[in-house]
Amino acid sequence: QHENELDELPDSTTVFWRVKASNEYGQTTWADDDTTGWSFRVMLPTPPAEFPMWEPADGDTVRGDSVTLQWSGTGDADAGDSVRYEIQWTADPTFSLFLSDTTADTTYTITDFSVIPSGMGTFGEDFLEAADDTVLVYWRVRAFDRFGLGTWANDDSTGWSFLFIETGNEPPTPVPPGIPVEYTLWGVYPNPFNPELNLDLNVVVGLPHRAHIRIRVYNVLGRLVAELADNDFPQGYRAFNFRGQGLASGLYFIHVEVPNRINTVKKVVLLR
Incomplete structure (x- = not known):
């Protein structure tokens, strides 16, 4: 048994092939005694189709204890292929640091904003605590298939942002009079x-x-x-x-x- 690997075959192409052996004494007939050979069709894997993000819409304000991200489902043209989604969220608009998870659904709920990447290195911290705070969250979604090919929602890797205000994060009462007992x-x-x-x-x-x-x-x-x-x-x-x-x-x-x-x-x- 012998093998020969062909590289960079163009997509959607029919390739015809045949083989025969030769040495210093001459050549054999074509394999299978057939000069027409065999053929195969080249079909390169395709990434999932484009799809839109839904909500929270870009620039929205969300108040509560959690937020549910939603987007439209998409499909894949490859036979028998399935699609999953990677969700990324961060407080860093460049997405140099982010949290992520995967799902087969078209919704994902974030319930914990206690720690979120910020990309802020001034104080020696890449992750800043966000408990009881207001957070500007950037998020994006990527669909991917079994070949690892991916497509960003809205065909845009920059994603969307929303302002998350946790329940109970209200302005303090007026400044009290007098002298505080501690710093x-x-x-x-x-x-x-x-x-x-x-x-x-x-x-x-x-x-x-x-x-x-x-x-x-x-x-x-x-x-x-x-x-x-x-x-x-x-x-x-x-x-x-x-x-x-x-x-x-x-x-x-x-x-x-x-x-x-x-x-x-x-x-x-x-x-x-």
């Missing part, structure tokens, strides 16, 4: 914020004694885009305002630091 980041609100609707972001820090406060704002690439405070302040509740002038809508990180007392990062979403 605290009392509130970062409203979240999301929208200066065009007079919804400026407020960062409130409580100081039982005079202390230095440093507040910096970073984008999802870890670049410093604003500094709200870097000075000593007297005791009491100190409020700092952020309007996000010149910044695009999206996810930002508020780094609040009181040396040896407070060192924390909060995610906020700017909407315009």
Whole structure:
């Protein structure tokens, strides 16, 4: 038995072949004593057909404890082939880091946003906690078959985004009067914020004694885009305002630091 491999055969092509043996003494007749040979049809595997995403629609706001992603089903032209879907979600618009899962259904429910990739490396963390927070989530879906061939929903690998606001994530009550009993980041609100609707972001820090406060704002690439405070302040509740002038809508990180007392990062979403 002998084999000969043929490479790069064109799709949807009929190939005719025949074989005979030869050496220094001459040649045999054609195999099967048939000069017409045999034939076979080349049919390369095809990826699943294009399909649309449904909801949450791009730019939607979802409030609750979970979110269900939906898209249209698709098929595959290859006989006997089946289609599955890979869902990817992240807080990183570049999808350099993401969570993923697969399903044969056309819906997928995310119930846990406690940890989600952010692509934010400024504070040495690729995953930032999102519990009790507002998260701008990017998601996309890819259909794939048994050959591993894939097709992105909407024929677009950039995906869609939605704003997820967990139940109970409400703005705090007005800043209390008096002197706090401990150092605290009392509130970062409203979240999301929208200066065009007079919804400026407020960062409130409580100081039982005079202390230095440093507040910096970073984008999802870890670049410093604003500094709200870097000075000593007297005791009491100190409020700092952020309007996000010149910044695009999206996810930002508020780094609040009181040396040896407070060192924390909060995610906020700017909407315009």
